[in-house]
Amino acid sequence: MAASEYIRSLRSRIGHDLLLLPGVTAVIRDGGRILLARHAHSGAWSLVGGAVEPGEEPLEAVQRxxxxxxxxxxxVTGxxxxxxxxxxxxTYPNGDRVGYVTTAYxxxxxxxxxxxxxxxxExxxxxxxxxxSLDRRGWIDRVLADVRG
Structure with a gap:
């Protein structure tokens, strides 16, 4: 996770303690296919996304x-x-703990x-x-179950 200045500022005060962060997730489709990415920190496949920055609209965050x-x-179509x-x-490799609440687009x-x-x-x-059948982040199953078509 590339930490923003905002997250680095919080981490300087709370260390590795749990942060609850708003997030965004992009479900990128091409017909029946879905684009997944292999994450460097875990090696697992997942959807693309990340944290919403202070003052940022979630729609802008997913595009960013x-x-x-x-x-x-x-x-974004919905x-x-x-x-x-x-x-x-x-829990990231450096010990930082994060709980995301993500809006999937x-x-x-x-x-x-x-x-x-x-x-x-990748x-x-x-x-x-x-x-x-992939080594994946399990939460994406919940998102994909809600994808129509």
């Missing part, structure tokens, strides 16, 4: 996260749902994606039925 992590532009709880609790690409090589090491398009 896709731009930062994939170098791509998206069009909201799939809002997710949180134990499945979205993360349905998206389509406007420009080609390329993983940033820092947070994401990307791939997967049919929904093939995702369940």
């Amino acid at each position: 996260e896709v731009r930062e992590e994939l170098g791509a532009e998206i069009t 909201i799939i749902g809002v997710y949180g709880g134990e499945p979205l609790m993360v 349905e998206c389509v690409l406007r420009t080609p994606p390329t993983p940033d090589g820092v947070e994401l090491t 990307i791939g398009w997967f049919e929904r039925r093939d995702i369940f």
Whole structure:
């Protein structure tokens, strides 16, 4: 996780203690296929997303996260749902603990994606039925169950 100045400021005061953060998730589709990314910190496949910055609109945050992590532009076509709880609790390799409450947006690409090589090491398009055999973050199953079509 590339920490923003805001998160670094909080961490300087609370150390590795749990932070509850608003997040955004991009469910990028191409017909029946869904774009997943392999995360550098865990090696697991997941959807693209991250934290909403102070003062930032969530819609702008999902566009920014896709731009930062994939170098791509998206069009958001709707909201799939809002997710949180134990499945979205993360302990990063440095010991930082985060609980995300994320809004998942349905998206389509406007420009080609390329993983940033820092947070994401690989990307791939997967049919929904093939995702369940991947080493993945379990919470994405909840999101994908709510994706229509």
